Amino acid sequence: MSKTITEPAKNIPVIGEYDIAVLGGGPAGLAAAVAAGRRGFAAVLIERHGFLGGMGTAAGVSNFCGLYANYFGEQVQVVRGVADELLDRIDRLGGLNAPHLCAGKINARAYDIPAYKFAADELVLGAGTKLIFHALAVGVIKGTDDTLDALLLETKSGRVAVRARMFIDASGDGDLAAWAGAPFEKGDGAGNSLYPSTMFRMNGIDPEKAGDAWTKIPGLMREAEERGDFKFPRHGAIVRPQRNPIEWRANITQIHDDNGNAIDGANGESLSEGEIIGRNQVKETFRFLRTVPGFEHSYISEIAPQIGIRETRRIMGDYVLTEDDVLSCVDFEDTIGRNSWPIEAHVQGDVHWHWQDIPNVRGYNQLPYRMMLPVGIDNLFVVGRCASMTHHAQSAARVTGACFVMGEAAGEAATLALNSNNSTRSIDQATLRERLERNGVLL
Ligand SMILES: Cc1cc2nc3c(=O)[nH]c(=O)nc-3n(C[C@H](O)[C@H](O)[C@H](O)COP(=O)(O)OP(=O)(O)OC[C@H]3O[C@@H](n4cnc5c(N)ncnc54)[C@H](O)[C@@H]3O)c2cc1C
Structure with missing residues (x-):
């Protein structure tokens, strides 16, 4: 018997044409959706679950890491912007815990999952972005060799398509970028990745x-x-x-x-x-x-409704963030914000921590714009845990704080790219940084 079945060709209804389409409603995707929607462009956020938050809600994480740095021995908040707005809303709903010391060295903040879900809905819809829940992306249609034209979604009412001029892959797994042909790495390159956990x-x-x-x-x-x-x-x-x-x-x-x-x-x-x-x-x-x-x-x-996945594909971009960048608290000319989390490697049977030289250093590295630009595709950003990083750097910058940073930067940059021949590589970097700083982002 044949091992494959040929699906008959069919016409797929296009349910929307947008300026910016974001795939995945985790911390990276929701921050991107907020930033993109606020600039008045038609933006859509597509999510397979019926709520936002990604691993933070669906995998029961219920704790924000990467918002604070151990700055020369002091706990200082280094991720702001959309992150502040989300946390304020969660706090107003009575769902935010006071910061607690994690691993004895760095602050994190626990939260109530229902409050996160309410706050994220309000924030994204308040930005004017359309939300499409219960839609699993299953493929892409390319425009030219280096551009994307549409995203194919499987929904309860069948397969549909969404067209956009700019795309942001915040799927955590780099689904969209991989289907579009972007190069990627998986795990440690020897068949293993950070281990998942059911919370x-x-x-x-x-x-x-x-x-x-x-x-x-x-x-x-x-x-x-x-x-x-x-x-x-x-x-x-x-x-x-x-x-x-x-x-x-x-x-x-x-x-x-x-x-x-x-x-x-x-x-x-x-x-x-x-x-x-x-x-x-x-x-x-x-x-x-x-x-x-x-x-x-x-x-x-x-x-948790789903198993917690820490790492799958990492899409290779114009710059690949390294473990050394994280541990040496590096600066980049094209900074979009900060990562303060150390290397938290979920290895076989244990968790290994590698710290910046705290308290002798500022405890954070900058994140470069180029780590969001997948090689070979010009109207796509990749953000969050599937952005361009080595296996070890990902075990740091995968946490929520850095995902908020990348998402907000990509959302803003996508609106700038729409004014620059739809190319992510020709935006005015100074304007991007100015806008991010005006949003409260610490570069
Ligand atoms: C067990 C565990 C514990 C953790 N603990 C912490 C912690 O204490 N603090 C912390 O800050 N971080 C923690 N993390 C890390 C952090 O939660 C994630 O790395 C972070 O959520 C990544 O954000 P993201 O937006 O890149 O991706 P995700 O949070 O993975 O979000 C991706 C979203 O895209 C959606 N999606 C994916 N594919 C598709 C598709 N094809 N179609 C439609 N939708 C799709 C998913 O449903 C999801 O909502 C933990 C992670 C795990 C797994």
Whole structure:
């Protein structure tokens, strides 16, 4: 029997013609959609889920990293602009936690997922950008060799197309850019990537009894393993309270295949398998967590709707951000903003941190405009965790703060490119930086 089926050719209805189309509503995509919509261009944001936030909501992350830097030993916020507006809205909805120290060195901020969803909807729609939910992008139609003309979407009402003059790929997986023929790398180049995790949250914790259990849980896990009571998928557990301290999040699982390699988040079969492995790990690690003082009466209030994917494709651009750029707090002439997160490598069975030389340095590097320009395509930006970075640099600049930065810059730049022959490479860089600074972005 044949292993393939030929789908008959059919005409696809074009449901919209836009100036700017953004694929993916994670932190990078929503920041891009806000910046693009505000300049009065017809912009659309396309998302396969029924809500925004990307891994931050769909994968249950519920914690902002990369907004603060350890600046010569002080905690200083270095990512602003759209990020500030989103956080203000989440805060007004009562959903933002005070900053907490992560890994003993750098601030992060936990948030309530429903508040993030409300705030993101309001912000994107308020910018005049159209939202299309429940639409999975499945392919592209090219205009010329180096331009894109349309994006093909699979929806409940069948396959449709959206046309645009400028595109922003914020899919996290570089779907659009890869289909358009842009070169990409995957993981460490030897068949492995940062390991995914299935996140979950627990409710019913006794905050007084639990105290600062987040400092003790990794040690308790090692002891439980040594006694032979449990076998955990990884060390370096991150289990912390949310805004309401009876609720805690657990970033504790690690999903791999039978060979020990990270499951592939850009492969349908692998993703499906990963969901089942992830939930089994949640069940087992929760059995352990119930033994932690203060957690005896806790229950799982949510297993994230989807497995949390840290890394798949990284689209190669005009510049590739490196680990050395991150660790040496480098500057770029074409800066679009800052990354302050260190290398947080989710390796087999553990999490390895590599820090900038803090507290002796300013604790952040600049991000160059060129890392958003995929080689060979002229009307497309690639932003967020699939932007042009090495495997190690991605383990830093993949976190939410840097994704907001890239998204906002691409949204603004797309509007400038529409006035420059639709070319991402011929925009006026000085105007871009001026606009970003006016938005409050720290370059
Ligand atoms: C388990 C885990 C824990 C993490 N912990 C933290 C943390 O504590 N703090 C932090 O700041 N960061 C954390 N991160 C990293 C961070 O959440 C992500 O790297 C960040 O969300 C990336 O943003 P993004 O916009 O590039 O992509 P994503 O957040 O992945 O968003 C991409 C969006 O595109 C949509 N999409 C993808 N493909 C298609 C398609 N073909 N058609 C339509 N829509 C599509 C997706 O549904 C998604 O909404 C964590 C990540 C994981 C997985």
